Amino acid sequence: MSERNDASAGTLGHYRRNASGFREGTWAHDVSQNIAALLEALAGRDGASSAARFSILDFGCGPGRDLLALSRLGHEAVGLDGAEEFVRMAREASGCEVWHQDFLQLDLPASRFDGIFANASLFHVPSADLPRVLGQLRDTLKADGILFSSNPRGEDVEGWSGERYGVWHSLEGWRRYLQDAGFAELRHYYRPDGLPREQQPWLASVWGKVA
Numbered sequence: 001m002s003e004r005n006d007a008s009a010g011t012l013g014h015y016r017r018n019a020s021g022f023r024e025g026t027w028a029h030d031v032s033q034n035i036a037a038l039l040e041a042l043a044g045r046d047g048a049s050s051a052a053r054f055s056i057l058d059f060g061c062g063p064g065r066d067l068l069a070l071s072r073l074g075h076e077a078v079g080l081d082g083a084e085e086f087v088r089m090a091r092e093a094s095g096c097e098v099w100h101q102d103f104l105q106l107d108l109p110a111s112r113f114d115g116i117f118a119n120a121s122l123f124h125v126p127s128a129d130l131p132r133v134l135g136q137l138r139d140t141l142k143a144d145g146i147l148f149s150s151n152p153r154g155e156d157v158e159g160w161s162g163e164r165y166g167v168w169h170s171l172e173g174w175r176r177y178l179q180d181a182g183f184a185e186l187r188h189y190y191r192p193d194g195l196p197r198e199q200q201p202w203l204a205s206v207w208g209k210v211a
Contacts, residue, residue: 007126007165008104012082014163015062019085023063031150033193034119034204035069038148041186041206042115045144054114057140060121061098064090070117071096078113104129108140115146120202123151123166127158130167134181138209145209147183149174150191153203171203183207 015022042054054075058067061079063086070077071094079090079098087100101107103125116137125133137147154168169177175185186208190200 011124011164015083016085027065034150037206038115038117041146056115057113059116059118061090062086064093067096068094106136111142112140118149122149127167130177138182141209147207150202150204152201178207182210184210
């Protein structure tokens with residue numbers, strides 16, 4: 001097994017073993033700021049209506065918290081996760097379609113989605129695989145599609161944190177990956193909102209697909 005596949009298998013194994021605890025520990029987390037950032041970018045596109053119903057891929061949907069929120073807001077939300085336990089939980093919680101796919105073995109339809117919501121998920125993709133994965137996400141977006149991402153920030157280092165593999169991107173490093181993959185930056189911000197920068201471990205960013 002390659003090191004990158006081992007990273008995927010190890011990370012998914014952790015989530016499978018701890019699915020119930022993860023759900024209990026994260027279900028009440030408020031990421032409405034992130035959902036709003038994606039929806040505002042989608043509504044701000046040329047010709048978009050503020051009341052439009054968007055097709056959104058919740059990439060790394062976990063147990064379905066954000067999938068449910070997007071669906072309740074009236075959007076066509078589709079989930080994707082690599083852990084079978086999360087796929088089952090997300091389907092039960094949201095009633096939405098949920099795809100069981102490993103991030104490193106994606107099979108996505110072309111030009112399917114208006115937006116992608118990648119909240120605390122893309123940082124699990126090893127840097128060697130990230131250009132390919134971002135290209136696949138770009139291809140599954142419509143011509144004027146929007147990608148939202150939120151990752152724990154760092155100094156462009158990667159490796160194991162306990163049983164999970166991750167990459168801690170800097171803003172500059174993340175920009176290079178996204179721009180090289182055919183995205184243009186629309187905005188970025190740090191979370192949690194309203195705290196000093198040293199107390200904001202999360203980097204959130206919004207990107208538009210370049211024609």
